[in-house]
Amino acid sequence: MRKPFFIRRFWKISLSTLAVVFVVHAIRVLVYTQNQDTQKILNWSILPPSTSMGLKNQSHSSCNEHIVLVRGLPRITKGFLTIGISTVPRVGTSYIEKTLASLHENIVSSEISTTTIVLFIASLNEAFVTQTLKHIDEKYSPSVESGLLQVVQPSSSQMYPNFGLIKKRTFNDSLERVEWRTKQNLDYAYLFAYCESLSEYFIQIEDDVITASNFIQEIRNAIIRLENSKPPWFEISFSSLGFIGKLFRSPDLCMLSKYLILFQLQKPCDLLMNDLRNIMLQPQEIRNEKSLFQHMGVVSSLPGKIQKLVDTAFKDKQATFLSQQLQKDLNGQFKIFNTSNPAANLDTSLETFDAFNAERAYLNTMFGFFWAKTPKKNDFFRIVFLKPVGLKRINIKTGHPTTKLDALTDGEVRTNNGSIAQGGCGDFSTVGAFKNGHFVYDFPEPVISNGICIVVTQQMKTWLIVSEIHIAE
Numbered sequence: 001m002r003k004p005f006f007i008r009r010f011w012k013i014s015l016s017t018l019a020v021v022f023v024v025h026a027i028r029v030l031v032y033t034q035n036q037d038t039q040k041i042l043n044w045s046i047l048p049p050s051t052s053m054g055l056k057n058q059s060h061s062s063c064n065e066h067i068v069l070v071r072g073l074p075r076i077t078k079g080f081l082t083i084g085i086s087t088v089p090r091v092g093t094s095y096i097e098k099t100l101a102s103l104h105e106n107i108v109s110s111e112i113s114t115t116t117i118v119l120f121i122a123s124l125n126e127a128f129v130t131q132t133l134k135h136i137d138e139k140y141s142p143s144v145e146s147g148l149l150q151v152v153q154p155s156s157s158q159m160y161p162n163f164g165l166i167k168k169r170t171f172n173d174s175l176e177r178v179e180w181r182t183k184q185n186l187d188y189a190y191l192f193a194y195c196e197s198l199s200e201y202f203i204q205i206e207d208d209v210i211t212a213s214n215f216i217q218e219i220r221n222a223i224i225r226l227e228n229s230k231p232p233w234f235e236i237s238f239s240s241l242g243f244i245g246k247l248f249r250s251p252d253l254c255m256l257s258k259y260l261i262l263f264q265l266q267k268p269c270d271l272l273m274n275d276l277r278n279i280m281l282q283p284q285e286i287r288n289e290k291s292l293f294q295h296m297g298v299v300s301s302l303p304g305k306i307q308k309l310v311d312t313a314f315k316d317k318q319a320t321f322l323s324q325q326l327q328k329d330l331n332g333q334f335k336i337f338n339t340s341n342p343a344a345n346l347d348t349s350l351e352t353f354d355a356f357n358a359e360r361a362y363l364n365t366m367f368g369f370f371w372a373k374t375p376k377k378n379d380f381f382r383i384v385f386l387k388p389v390g391l392k393r394i395n396i397k398t399g400h401p402t403t404k405l406d407a408l409t410d411g412e413v414r415t416n417n418g419s420i421a422q423g424g425c426g427d428f429s430t431v432g433a434f435k436n437g438h439f440v441y442d443f444p445e446p447v448i449s450n451g452i453c454i455v456v457t458q459q460m461k462t463w464l465i466v467s468e469i470h471i472a473e
Contacts, residue, residue, distance in 0.1 A: 063254035064193040066159045067120060071136060072150035079199040080114040081216060082250065086187045087121055087207035088301045089128040092403045095208035095297045097135055102210040104143065111216050116198050117149045122187040124157055152194055160186065168265060180302045181268045188243075188269055189260035196253035203238070203247045208297025212315035215292040219247065222288050234280040235273065237287040241309050243270040245293045290315040298326065299403060306405055306463055308353055308371075330355060330368045334401035337470040340364055342389045344451070347382040347423070350375055350464065361466040369401070369467040374460065375408075380425045381454040381466060390446035391415065393472035396454065399437040399465055406465040407437025410458035415449045425453035433457075446473070 083103065087096045100119070107115055119136075121129050136144065136151060143149035154160070163179040170178070188204070195202050203219065205211075212218070219238065226233050234252070239245030248256065256276070263272055277285070294314040300307050308326065346358040356371030358381060370381070399407030414428030421427050428451070432441050439454075452471070456464070 063196050063257060064190075066155055066190040067152045067194050068155045070121075070151050070153050071133065072144045073147045074150075075116060075147050075198065078197070079116055080111075080201065081219065082116045082118055082195045082199040082202045084118050084191045084195050084202060084204050085120065085207050086184075086191050087119060087132065088123050088187070089125050090297075090299045090301050091303055091405075093299050094131075096132065097139075098296065099205070099207055099209055100136075100140065100149075104140070106211045106213055106215055107148075108214075108216075112146065112148050114199075115148060115216060116195075117143070118191065118195050118198070119149065119151045120187065120191045120194070121151065121153050122183075122190075124154065129153065152191075154190075159190070166265065170266060171268075177302060178265070182264050184301075185260045185264040185269050185272070189257040189264075192253040192260070193257040196250055196257070199250055201247055202250050202253055203245060204243060205293055206242075206244050206295070206297070209239075209244055209293045209295055212290070212292040212294070215315075218288070218290070218292055218315070222247075226286065229286075231281045233286055234282040235277050235286065237285055238292040239295075239311055240287065240291055240313050241295050241311050243273065244295065245291065246273065289313075296326075298329075299405065304405070304462065308463070310354075326354070329400075332401070333367050334369060335364050335468050337364060337395070337468065339470070339472075341469065341471045342473060343386045345384045345386070347380075347384065348372070349379045349424075350381060350456075353463065356465075358466075362469050369465050371406070372464045372466075374462075375456045375464045377456060377459045379456040382425060382451065383453070383469070383471075384420055384451040385449070388417075388448050388450055389471070389473045391443055391449045391452075391471065391473060392446050393443065393470075394431070394439065394441050394452065395468075395470040395472075396434075396439040396466065397437070397468045398434065399467065401467050404437070406463045408434050408454070408456065408464055408466075409437065409460070410434075411439075411454060411456050413439050413441070414453040414455060415447070416451045416453070417447065417449050420451050425455050428453045428455075 085096070085099065096119075100117075103117055121132055123129060133151065136149070140149055144151070160183065163182065166175060166178055166182065168178070169175060173181070191204075192202070201219070201223070215238075222236055222238075226236065234248070236247040237245060238247060259276055260269065260272060266272070267275075274285075277283075291311045291313040292315060294311050294316070295307075295309045298306060298308060310326075341362055341364070344362070346362055348358050350372035351374070352358070353371040353373050356368055358370050360366045360368040361370035361381075362383065372379075394413060396413065398411075399405060411434045413431045413434075414425055415431055416428045418427065432439065454466070
């Protein structure tokens with residue numbers, strides 16, 4: 001027999017209340033069971049008891065205490081959308097210039113008065129800060145003066161803890177990665193706090209993306225479509241990659257900020273947001289059919305990390321399927337040697353990235369280089385000559401031609417002077433090992449060979465680039 005409505009209603013309310021009580025209790029347990037090293041990190045930032053996770057509509061000053069405006073003017077009236085970007089230095093390159101240029105190209109004049117771009121220079125590196133501010137002063141003075149672009153910085157070095165005290169590792173991440181993602185959580189938290197009263201909505205993007213044409217109107221259209229969703233949406237995704245293109249209601253930002261600070265050490269930001277989305281009764285990701293932001297960066301802000309992420313759902317993908325940097329790499333002529341290598345068939349067990357195939361490393365008539373994903377032990381790049389070759393010299397360069405990343409650190413070169421089996425390099429003899437990503441060997445006398453094999457001897461944490469192979473006969 002169906003229960004009366006008021007009983008069903010009471011049961012739903014009770015379950016919701018129980019869930020909230022459980023979450024609050026879990027938070028308290030987590031905070032008080034941090035190990036001693038972790039507690040030292042958290043002591044500086046733990047929320048006092050009076051600042052509840054449920055408080056959303058606090059004044060701007062009560063939420064933002066950590067970053068200050070250094071360029072731009074506050075808006076007199078609240079706008080429609082704030083676009084938040086946190087930028088930090090990267091080894092050997094910078095993408096924020098292209099991100100800012102793309103934003104300005106795709107914000108139409110009628111949207112300027114209701115849009116604010118907030119760039120958080122989340123670094124204490126004076127050279128990086130000076131360089132970034134100089135670029136903004138030279139290129140975007142009108143945007144700064146109109147209030148379209150606001151640039152903020154850390155209020156002091158004391159706003160970050162001593163990351164060297166971190167001893168706790170989760171997800172089997174290295175301590176270096178835990179430090180990196182913890183700072184990233186804090187950077188987002190401070191950015192959210194600053195932006196909570198600037199507009200109706202806030203969208204988070206990274207400092208290495210480009211935007212789709214007419215992207216703000218696309219966001220408006222999505223909000224209208226979801227206006228009557230039940231339960232109300234908490235987060236809308238406008239990208240399929242990581243923590244790019246996440247839209248929130250601005251009144252939620254202060255709560256989001258405190259949540260990231262509280263759980264800064266536990267998980268990366270995208271996983272934390274997945275958990276919070278469930279708590280906020282949105283169990284499934286709501287993703288716009290077309291992505292409005294395309295990832296273009298290759299060099300991560302985490303030193304040594306390379307990420308070749310491409311959003312295949314990007315709205316304007318026909319024009320920019322490969323990022324500008326990847327196009328530059330694909331079409332670049334990096335080879336030093338002008339002589340042709342012996343005619344050969346190429347074979348590899350390595351997973352090729354996009355159009356960066358093996359021929360690009362071997363044929364001097366082709367641009368770019370060979371790029372492979374996450375090489376494993378015993379993976380190989382095999383060259384089988386069409387006819388025997390008298391080897392005089394082998395010269396193989398790995399790693400990106402300019403950044404030197406993705407070099408082969410553990411590998412060796414083998415040759416074969418007999419019959420060659422169908423696959424692998426088991427019937428090849430070792431000539432020598434790579435040193436600092438480079439292999440060069442001069443034979444005392446020409447050695448007849450039917451093929452050469454490059455073999456990975458230890459699993460790599462990075463990808464692998466073979467930029468040039470030169471075989472002298």
